[in-house]
Amino acid sequence: MPEPQFSAAAVIGTGMMGPGIALTLALGGLRATILSRTGEGARTGLNKACAQLHALKENGLVDAAAAEEAAGRLAAAAELDATVPEVDLVIESGPENMEFKQGLFARMDALARPETVLASNTSSLSITAVASRCARPERVLTTHFWNPPHLMPLVEIVRGEKTSPEIAQSVHGLLARCGKTPVIVRKDRPGQLGNRLQHALWREAVNIVAEGIASAEDVDLAAKTGFGLRLPVYGIFEHADAVGLDMCLYIMDYIARDLYNQPKAPDLMFDLVARGDLGAKTGKGFYDWSVKDVEAVKARRDRFVIEFLRSQKNRSTGA
Numbered sequence: 001m002p003e004p005q006f007s008a009a010a011v012i013g014t015g016m017m018g019p020g021i022a023l024t025l026a027l028g029g030l031r032a033t034i035l036s037r038t039g040e041g042a043r044t045g046l047n048k049a050c051a052q053l054h055a056l057k058e059n060g061l062v063d064a065a066a067a068e069e070a071a072g073r074l075a076a077a078a079e080l081d082a083t084v085p086e087v088d089l090v091i092e093s094g095p096e097n098m099e100f101k102q103g104l105f106a107r108m109d110a111l112a113r114p115e116t117v118l119a120s121n122t123s124s125l126s127i128t129a130v131a132s133r134c135a136r137p138e139r140v141l142t143t144h145f146w147n148p149p150h151l152m153p154l155v156e157i158v159r160g161e162k163t164s165p166e167i168a169q170s171v172h173g174l175l176a177r178c179g180k181t182p183v184i185v186r187k188d189r190p191g192q193l194g195n196r197l198q199h200a201l202w203r204e205a206v207n208i209v210a211e212g213i214a215s216a217e218d219v220d221l222a223a224k225t226g227f228g229l230r231l232p233v234y235g236i237f238e239h240a241d242a243v244g245l246d247m248c249l250y251i252m253d254y255i256a257r258d259l260y261n262q263p264k265a266p267d268l269m270f271d272l273v274a275r276g277d278l279g280a281k282t283g284k285g286f287y288d289w290s291v292k293d294v295e296a297v298k299a300r301r302d303r304f305v306i307e308f309l310r311s312q313k314n315r316s317t318g319a
């Protein structure tokens with residue numbers, strides 16, 4: 001199979017993730033077409049990507065010339081059958097539904113040139129299963145961006161059982177050139193990499209609240225001001241090696257006996273969902289959202305990530 005050369009891409013989906021993914025590719029030098037089922041939907045997606053580009057420029061993360069070039073590489077289209085044969089990479093970011101993705105990938109597999117890479121942004125679905133109706137599953141993989149995709153550095157590249165390791169490596173190189181921090185996930189397992197870690201933590205956080213060990217507010221404070229503060233620079237294994245594995249083992253083994261370890265979500269989660277306490281969207285979850293503003297919380301998150309990215313950029317340019 002020829003080595004993929006990436007100069008044109010299509011991104012399917014104009015919801016929360018698609019526009020930021022297209023923008024990432026455009027900033028990396030690719031012509032990026034945002035595909036939707038309607039022309040109006042595609043234009044909405046393009047407008048979202050342009051607004052994100054503007055925010056990157058306003059915050060000093062992209063200079064004016066690079067922003068103008070990236071804007072010129074973004075396009076919108078509603079014709080999937082005409083667009084897919086023209087591109088070197090498709091990233092699908094439509095509904096999280098296996099039937100939908102299997103059908104779409106089978107269709108794209110038939111339309112695309114043999115060397116075109118077909119990727120899904122799926123958060124949870126097996127890419128092996130998504131590719132199961134494709135004649136060329138070796139060129140199908142997951143590129144799991146994190147939300148918001150124009151800001152978050154990580155992209156998990158998940159190889160399905162039949163994905164070519166060389167193709168996964170080419171996509172890794174491409175995403176690094178786009179300014180992202182890609183990692184390769186060698187096995188197609190639930191939760192990929194980041195969500196396995198995140199949900200191991202969330203599971204215990206819910207258990208701590210359910211057991212009355214601490215309040216949800218104090219769990220969040222402990223995460224934000226304790227171990228969470230050093231995670232961006234210290235990682236997990238750097239920390240473990242720095243502390244010493246003998247002490248880590250002692251603590252890990254002692255605590256392991258008391259951690260939540262059932263092969264299902266804690267009952268408290270089932271109870272909250274059954275009561276209709278779904279979080280900010282229903283006004284109540286672990287917090288009372290009638291007195292707390294979710295948009296303000298999200299804006300604070302974005303500001304923090306932007307500041308972090310600016311500090312990284314300044315460090316790399318010596319500014």
Ligand SMILES: NC(=O)c1ccc[n+]([C@@H]2O[C@H](COP(=O)([O-])OP(=O)(O)OC[C@H]3O[C@@H](n4cnc5c(N)ncnc54)[C@H](O)[C@@H]3O)[C@@H](O)[C@H]2O)c1
Nearest residue numbers: 013014015016017018093094095096121122123145146147
């Ligand atoms: N939202 C997140 O935080 C997040 C993070 C990482 C990955 N993902 C994954 O990215 C994908 C998209 O998530 P999202 O949050 O952007 O979803 P979304 O619901 O915001 O957007 C989905 C898009 O798909 C379009 N769509 C719906 N039916 C379609 C069809 N039949 N054909 C073509 N397009 C159709 C919708 O119009 C919409 O533009 C999912 O696979 C999701 O698991 C989401």
